[in-house]
Amino acid sequence: MLSKVWSAATLGIDAVRIVIEVDCQPAQQPGFRLVGLPDAAVRESYARVRSALNYCGLYVPQRMITVNLSPADVRKEGSRFDLPIAMGILHALEFLHDDDVRGRVFVGELSLDGTLTAVRGTLSISAALAGDESIRELVVPAANANEAAAVRLTKVIGAAHLNGLLSHVRGREPIEAATSSATAEPHNDQADFAEVRGQAHAKRALEVAAAGGHNVMMIGPPGSGKTMLARRLSTILPRLSLDEAIVTTKIHSVAGTLPAGSGLLTRRPFRAPHHTISTAGLAGGGTPIRPGEVSLSHSGVLFLDELAEFRRETLEVMRQPMEDGFVTIARATKTVTFPSRFTLAAALNPCPCGFFNDSRRECTCTPIQIARYLAKVSGPLLDRIDLQVEVPALSSDEVTATESGESSAAIRERVERARSVQRERFRRTHVQSNAEMTSRLMRRHCELDGSSRALLRSAIDRLGLSARAHDRILKVGRTIADLAGREAIEAAHIAEAVQYRALDRSWFRSG
Ligand SMILES: Nc1ncnc2c1ncn2[C@@H]1O[C@H](COP(=O)(O)OP(=O)(O)OP(=O)(O)O)[C@@H](O)[C@H]1O
Ligand SMILES: [Mg+2]
Ligand SMILES: [Zn+2]
Missing domain, CATH: 3.40.50.300 (P-loop containing nucleotide triphosphate hydrolases)
Known part of the structure; x- marks a missing residue:
């Protein structure tokens, strides 16, 4: 029987769904084949999967097992496909029913004894699945549950061991959905x-x-x-x-x-x-x-x-x-x-x-x-x-x-x-802070009155500042005025901004 199980792969900080097809055919020469751009860690997956299944008392009979990861143009990296491959094999061998795997997305690495170990990127995966009504649950290693549940839009099941997970998907001993707490923020351990x-x-x-x-x-x-x-x-x-x-x-x-x-x-x-x-x-x-x-x-x-x-x-x-x-x-x-x-x-x-x-x-x-x-x-x-x-x-x-x-x-x-x-x-730009101002925004928001312009000019002459330094001083002056709650950049703000040009000072340059 051909099984299809869902998993996901990360792409940068986003994620895409991966379909894992598993086919188990009786064969004279048992073996394992992976297709669909798998990298080295995925190719080693079967050794871990078979050991984990054995450990759970599930013996894989002599078959030719073919696993296809699609879409083929997404590189599937790492060991996070151990779990979906294991589920696919169990489904293909009819240890699991259609209902046990349908609507679930599986992500996780297996250790040889069937323990699920943490993988990277589960927050990206749960965020990418949010709002997809075809998905009932995202199953991740217990160590990733808090992270994966952080967006609160996808139901997340954290499983510690393959055995416990099998009881869950068969509806015997359901695992409660994970609820995430933000990382606690203890105040005293942080520098101040x-x-x-x-x-x-x-x-x-x-x-x-x-x-x-x-x-x-x-x-x-x-x-x-x-x-x-x-x-x-x-x-x-x-x-x-x-x-x-x-x-x-x-x-x-x-x-x-x-x-x-x-x-x-x-x-x-x-x-x-x-x-x-x-x-x-x-x-x-x-x-x-x-x-x-x-x-x-x-x-x-x-x-x-x-x-x-x-x-x-x-x-x-x-x-x-x-x-x-x-x-x-x-x-x-x-x-x-x-x-x-x-x-x-x-x-x-x-x-x-x-x-x-x-x-x-x-x-x-x-x-x-x-x-x-x-x-x-x-x-x-x-x-x-x-x-x-x-x-x-x-x-x-x-x-x-x-x-x-x-x-x-x-x-x-x-x-x-x-x-x-x-x-x-x-508000109406992509700029988030004064430091990011373009020259057009600077012309608009960094206008100087007579006395602050005179001050800036004399500082430039005295210190021999470049045009670039001039722009930096204006931006910093804008921020100093903002800290003071002032609309206009005043002479005192420019005077302070000039203080923050240590490397332009002559004693440094003549050094
Ligand atoms: N202003 C300060 N207030 C309190 N402690 C200070 C202060 N400056 C230095 N120290 C103490 O001296 C230690 C060394 O300071 P720090 O490593 O920050 O110096 P640094 O300027 O980075 O030196 P280096 O140039 O050698 O890297 C700090 O761990 C701190 O305990
Ligand atoms: Mg230092
Ligand atoms: Zn020296």
Whole structure:
């Protein structure tokens, strides 16, 4: 008998339904054949499936088993078809009735003893099935149930073992549908701005960055708190909307980076890849194609610590994703797109030894060494970084200060207010924040009055700023005005924005 069982495959962060046809013919030479573009992990599937069936006391008689996965043009990657293949074999051999498999979508890897183990991408699958009335249930490994149920539109059954699942589909011992709770958000385990002493200037710069969606670079000597500050940037970004949470969770689901048993992610990601990361690790790639750090940090923060240590080619691959908000990975057989809208935070010492312009220690670098060092970062990314802020070493008074600073929650309040001004401003565009303004939008929303224009002009002359720096200052000035609840960009807002051009300052450039 020919059996048809439904499963699903992910494509980027979306999913499509796959039909698995299983045919079992009596044969002199028993065997197993897979057709329909299966990759290596699918081809190994039968060994696991047969062992799992045996373990459950189900012996597959001597047959020629043919499994066809369709549509044939979708690459089926990974081990998630173990379960539907097992169900298809049992159905083809008439261990299971039509009713037992009809209207169910099966996804899951089997271990040799019949335990169902977690697979990637189940949130994408359940989202793709939502609203399809031909589907009764999505069956996933128990470890994926919380994640798959997070969209709440598809009935999800989480099964721990093949035996339990067989009782369920036969209606003997039904498994209750999964209900998802969002990942709990324990407050105390998360870093908070209240722990940062001093560094008012840098903290303020991060607040501006969060408020306007600006990328930010911090420059300072070792131990001044750059890494500590960057880690807290994601805690002051606006809370995730439901749509953002779903997309973010899908990316991590497909990448396999969701914590075990978790449902919808409720926090913005913070990613800090090491400078030795490969271009594929950063932009995405591999087989099967996985999202890279630019996508894993989507809706959150991508932190590049020790920016000057990254290879130029590595930084080069971030250009396009940063520009477009998504990254496309093309292969001979298919093209996959992942979202990549993140806030970039970068940290950097001012020179190779780290102590250039430090009040406590002498810098041992030559001017040429410093120039060469800074030239490494002046290329591809600097254009996209609106805020460059100095983070000097703390004074002894600051180090010993006991009063705690403002909490992340309080700062986030202001950030969210500034964001709602921007939402209103850009209502009819694709732009989400001041940082994304086009030159046309800037002409419209960044007009300066006489005194602020005069101030900007004199800063440009004094610091020798480029036209690009001019635009950055205007955008940042817009955000500072939004934080102040002002319609017009005033001279004080421009004066503050000019402060965030540390690398343009003459003492750096003459260094
Ligand atoms: N402003 C600060 N408030 C409280 N603790 C701080 C501050 N700055 C530094 N520290 C302490 O010093 C440690 C080192 O700081 P951090 O790693 O952030 O420095 P860094 O600027 O990134 O240095 P490096 O250039 O060596 O990477 C932190 O873990 C923290 O305990
Ligand atoms: Mg550091
Ligand atoms: Zn130095």
